[in-house]
Amino acid sequence: MFIVLSLLNPDPMYKQVTDQVKDAIAGGILKPGDKLPSIRELSLELKISIITTKRAYSDLENEGYIITRPGLGSFVADINKEKLREEKLAEISVTLLKIIKTTEKFNITRDDIFTLVKEIEEKTNESHR
Amino acid sequence: MFIVLSLLNPDPMYKQVTDQVKDAIAGGILKPGDKLPSIRELSLELKISIITTKRAYSDLENEGYIITRPGLGSFVADINKEKLREEKLAEISVTLLKIIKTTEKFNITRDDIFTLVKEIEEKTNESHR
Amino acid sequence: MFIVLSLLNPDPMYKQVTDQVKDAIAGGILKPGDKLPSIRELSLELKISIITTKRAYSDLENEGYIITRPGLGSFVADINKEKLREEKLAEISVTLLKIIKTTEKFNITRDDIFTLVKEIEEKTNESHR
Amino acid sequence: MFIVLSLLNPDPMYKQVTDQVKDAIAGGILKPGDKLPSIRELSLELKISIITTKRAYSDLENEGYIITRPGLGSFVADINKEKLREEKLAEISVTLLKIIKTTEKFNITRDDIFTLVKEIEEKTNESHR
DNA sequence: GTGGTCTAGACCACA
DNA sequence: GTGGTCTAGACCACC
Numbered sequence: 010m011f012i013v014l015s016l017l018n019p020d021p022m023y024k025q026v027t028d029q030v031k032d033a034i035a036g037g038i039l040k041p042g043d044k045l046p047s048i049r050e051l052s053l054e055l056k057i058s059i060i061t062t063k064r065a066y067s068d069l070e071n072e073g074y075i076i077t078r079p080g081l082g083s084f085v086a087d088i089n090k091e092k093l094r095e096e097k098l099a100e101i102s103v104t105l106l107k108i109i110k111t112t113e114k115f116n117i118t119r120d121d122i123f124t125l126v127k128e129i130e131e132k133t134n135e136s137h138r
Numbered sequence: 139m140f141i142v143l144s145l146l147n148p149d150p151m152y153k154q155v156t157d158q159v160k161d162a163i164a165g166g167i168l169k170p171g172d173k174l175p176s177i178r179e180l181s182l183e184l185k186i187s188i189i190t191t192k193r194a195y196s197d198l199e200n201e202g203y204i205i206t207r208p209g210l211g212s213f214v215a216d217i218n219k220e221k222l223r224e225e226k227l228a229e230i231s232v233t234l235l236k237i238i239k240t241t242e243k244f245n246i247t248r249d250d251i252f253t254l255v256k257e258i259e260e261k262t263n264e265s266h267r
Numbered sequence: 268m269f270i271v272l273s274l275l276n277p278d279p280m281y282k283q284v285t286d287q288v289k290d291a292i293a294g295g296i297l298k299p300g301d302k303l304p305s306i307r308e309l310s311l312e313l314k315i316s317i318i319t320t321k322r323a324y325s326d327l328e329n330e331g332y333i334i335t336r337p338g339l340g341s342f343v344a345d346i347n348k349e350k351l352r353e354e355k356l357a358e359i360s361v362t363l364l365k366i367i368k369t370t371e372k373f374n375i376t377r378d379d380i381f382t383l384v385k386e387i388e389e390k391t392n393e394s395h396r
Numbered sequence: 397m398f399i400v401l402s403l404l405n406p407d408p409m410y411k412q413v414t415d416q417v418k419d420a421i422a423g424g425i426l427k428p429g430d431k432l433p434s435i436r437e438l439s440l441e442l443k444i445s446i447i448t449t450k451r452a453y454s455d456l457e458n459e460g461y462i463i464t465r466p467g468l469g470s471f472v473a474d475i476n477k478e479k480l481r482e483e484k485l486a487e488i489s490v491t492l493l494k495i496i497k498t499t500e501k502f503n504i505t506r507d508d509i510f511t512l513v514k515e516i517e518e519k520t521n522e523s524h525r
Numbered sequence: 526g527t528g529g530t531c532t533a534g535a536c537c538a539c540a
Numbered sequence: 541g542t543g544g545t546c547t548a549g550a551c552c553a554c555c
Contacts (some may be wrong), residue, residue: 016334016336016339016342017334021337021338021553021554021555022555023554023555032243035243035244036243036244057555058555060555061554061555064554064555094245094246097240097244097246098246098250098254101237101240101241101246101251101254102254102257102258104233104237105251105254105255105258106258108230108233108234109258109259109262111226111229112230114161114164114165115164115222115223115226116223117223117226117227117230121227122230122234125227125230125231125234126234126238128231129231129234129235129238130238133235133238150529150530150531151530151531152530176542176543177542177543178541178542178543186531186532187532187533188532188533188534189531189532189533190530190531190532192543192544193530193531195543200329205403205404206542206543207403207539207540207542207543208408208538208539208540208542208543208544209408209538209539209540209541209543210403210539210540210543211541211542211543212543213403279544279545279546280545280546281545281546290501293501293502305526305527305528306527306528307526307528315546315547316546316547316548317547317548317549318546318547318548319545319546319547321528321529322545322546324528325529335527335528336527336528336554336555337527337528337529337553337554337555338526338527338528338553338554338555339528339554339555340526340527340528341527341528351502352502352503352504355498355502355504356504356508356512359495359498359504359509359512360512360515360516362491362495363495363509363512363513363516364516366488366492367513367516367517367520369484369488370488372419372422372423373422373480373481373484374481375481375484375485375488379485380488380492383485383488383489383492384492384496386489387489387492387493387496388496391496408538408539408540409539409540410540444540446540447539447540448539448540451539451540
């Protein structure tokens, strides 16, 4: 699998797993119907407890990303990608709202932000070369 | 004091305190040299344990926002506001970078983001009326 | 563990713990990635409260010596030993400056200091025999 | 008086007072028989509580540095300067011992220390010019 | 099992 | 009065 866990990441293990699976689905790396590795396989590969993997998979199932068929394994669900996109937009909206509140308190202007975004884009482009 | 705790806020209480004190300092409501309420006073006012208040104050001291002296109380430290602003910009930068990465995966365009920001601003203005 | 607490030492217990852990890291007894005893284990061993042990570990984490993850435990961080050494040199520098100022006021000569150092070294060597 | 108190100094107020009085005596600024300011005067001048000044003076008296005659005031005692000097040497000895222990743990050599001392002396000379 | 937060309550040093 | 340390004990999330 493509999943990478980090001790330095403050997110708990199970969340690192679900987030990366969600991203893979959103990005088309995992497509509806694809089979996910079994809980035991993934636990071994990531060197984490079976309980943790279980937690990640059941979260994903509860949120509708995957479907687990006992005895068969787990499969990517038939997800409305448009819905995924809108969920992400809602998340981003919350984050942006926080940023806007912060800027007001700290005398940060719109131009500061634009400069920041440009810098980020330049760095990103460089690292892609 | 101006501090308001909320059970709905997922942040622990001590963090709600530190965040609001930091904001007050950043916003000029608290100025260098100002005396903060004593740990006991604030505990009574916020109806939280002395220990929790102390935890908040210790954190603020460790991060350089306040100076606290036994027998005297706690005082806003002599902080470089410009430095505070730059730290916040760096934080925002990290967040924006994450957002940009997300947008790429989810086919979210720049225009989507602009629309989002406009919506937020309109809502904010409404609530100010 | 190698930690020894002393009632005679005027330092608070949590500081005795952090200091000894820092020394162990500096001296290579604890290496990056090593697992520290759990808070509960160490509390039992040292016969001190869980809270006091936790205080020590939190301090160590805030200062970058260890990384602690809920459910997993605490681990020695990936520390730049050279940086540690320079920090210590800076500390020593401050102390030496104070000593030099004192010697000036009290008519203490360089030779007095050299004699002192020699005495210390002889005593240290004796106790090593 | 020549006494300067600082909030940033981690030493408690009363100790900042006693230390500076002791230094003044050692340095000859205060000579045996000299009258010290009254407790009330000094409190006003340093903007500290009378209790704190009292504590400082009684400490100084207990350690033999000053003599307080009720109704007359406090006077610098007839101190054996040689004894003072030896006390300071003992203090320095303890500090040096700690430094030496530290150097061993952090791979700091004698030469590092010599370089340090030279740097300090050069800086001190510069600032005297 | 692990750590993270919050609680109530005691004792000490400092002002 | 102030803050600093240490205690016992509860409840929660994570592994």
